[in-house]
Amino acid sequence: MTGVNPSALRLDDVGAASKRYEVYGVTRVRIGPVTIPFPGNFLFLKYVPPIRRWGPYRELTAAHWDRILEALARAGARMTVGVTAGWVESDGRVVPFPRKFSAAAAVIRRGTESGLLEVANHGYTHCVLDGRRFRPRLFSGNRTAHREFHEWLSSEVHLDHLARAQAILQDFLGCPVVTFIPPGNVFTRDTLAAAASTGLRYVSCLQPGRWGPFPGITFVEDRDVRAMHDRDLVLGGLRVLTSLLEPGEAPPFVTVREVGARLEAAAR
Numbered sequence: 001m002t003g004v005n006p007s008a009l010r011l012d013d014v015g016a017a018s019k020r021y022e023v024y025g026v027t028r029v030r031i032g033p034v035t036i037p038f039p040g041n042f043l044f045l046k047y048v049p050p051i052r053r054w055g056p057y058r059e060l061t062a063a064h065w066d067r068i069l070e071a072l073a074r075a076g077a078r079m080t081v082g083v084t085a086g087w088v089e090s091d092g093r094v095v096p097f098p099r100k101f102s103a104a105a106a107v108i109r110r111g112t113e114s115g116l117l118e119v120a121n122h123g124y125t126h127c128v129l130d131g132r133r134f135r136p137r138l139f140s141g142n143r144t145a146h147r148e149f150h151e152w153l154s155s156e157v158h159l160d161h162l163a164r165a166q167a168i169l170q171d172f173l174g175c176p177v178v179t180f181i182p183p184g185n186v187f188t189r190d191t192l193a194a195a196a197s198t199g200l201r202y203v204s205c206l207q208p209g210r211w212g213p214f215p216g217i218t219f220v221e222d223r224d225v226r227a228m229h230d231r232d233l234v235l236g237g238l239r240v241l242t243s244l245l246e247p248g249e250a251p252p253f254v255t256v257r258e259v260g261a262r263l264e265a266a267a268r
């Protein structure tokens with residue numbers, strides 16, 4: 001099957017504290033033709049490249065965002081930014097993204113005003129707050145705790161987190177946020193119901209076919225989206241983005257909202 005044309009460009013994990021606390025290491029290594037267990041989560045080992053698999057890495061700065069906007073404008077492209085609306089401090093306090101990273105947030109808002117960016121809801125915390133499970137552990141990885149909408153959390157938690165994220169992002173941007181990117185692609189029907197009830201219409205995720213149609217929601221599936229993480233740009237440089245924007249046969253990228261609106265209209 002081919003996807004829609006043009007497809008959407010998406011950058012996730014902006015403002016997500018998982019970049020600081022999600023730490024886990026390689027647990028299998030390949031030696032010649034075999035893979036063997038490796039204690040990559042033991043104490044400091046999980047922080048050492050190339051054993052380190054995810055964090056820690058830094059947030060994109062306002063200067064990075066200026067260059068991202070320039071690159072998009074030059075290419076005639078647009079991009080959806082998955083923002084996690086609350087930064088989790090190590091004591092479990094949650095600070096709104098626009099307050100924690102005010103300079104970067106101001107450039108992102110300017111990008112939405114000029115139509116180069118769409119801000120999507122990428123959760124309130126990106127992680128489980130209960131029991132401080134999000135914090136790094138001594139002898140194991142903590143990847144599971146860095147998904148937000150697990151089925152073992154109550155439907156109230158799903159709704160509360162989505163509503164808080166919507167309030168923070170919409171107050172800051174002064175416009176509706178209509179796209180939801182579930183952190184780590186983990187979510188349930190409770191999450192979808194909460195999304196629809198908080199004004200979210202488009203859900204960008206992998207394999208949406210498993211849910212069937214859901215009232216009020218249009219799924220934008222992975223084949224229609226080129227997804228990256230801020231980690232790719234922080235570690236790989238802006239080149240990771242600009243190489244995707246080079247002129248080719250495909251038309252320039254658009255936002256997830258634009259693809260969603262097209263799919264929604266086609267389904268009518």
Ligand SMILES: [Zn+2]
Nearest residue numbers: 012013183184
């Ligand atoms: Zn994420």
